[in-house]
Amino acid sequence: MCLAIPGKLESISAQLDDVFRLGRVSFGGIIKEVNLSMTPEAKPGDYLLVHVGVALQIVDEAEALETFRYLQQVGELEDLGPSPFPERSQPKSI
Numbered sequence: 001m002c003l004a005i006p007g008k009l010e011s012i013s014a015q016l017d018d019v020f021r022l023g024r025v026s027f028g029g030i031i032k033e034v035n036l037s038m039t040p041e042a043k044p045g046d047y048l049l050v051h052v053g054v055a056l057q058i059v060d061e062a063e064a065l066e067t068f069r070y071l072q073q074v075g076e077l078e079d080l081g082p083s084p085f086p087e088r089s090q091p092k093s094i
Contacts, residue, residue, distance in 0.1 A: 004049035004056055005071065006064035007034070011044050025050060028068070 007025035013033060014022040021036040025048060032053070036042050039055045047064035048055040059067075 004051040006067045
């Protein structure tokens with residue numbers, strides 16, 4: 001199974017041309033360099049779904065946080081430590 005993980009675009013770190021850009025994305029405090037070619041309209045502050053180092057789409061903050069909570073519930077984010085969103089750390093009932 002493949003998962004796309006939500007992260008917040010912190011900054012654009014490189015722009016080689018109008019299409020190829022790289023951005024620094026925070027996944028609960030862990031920063032990774034991500035290819036933004038498939039999301040040319042992405043700007044700092046946007047939440048992105050990222051798979052294998054490529055941002056696939058922009059999502060709203062509520063959807064990103066809900067996905068993050070689900071991943072925490074199934075134990076996929078244990079390496080990140082405590083919730084990166086402590087004020088929203090209580091998962092919704094399913």
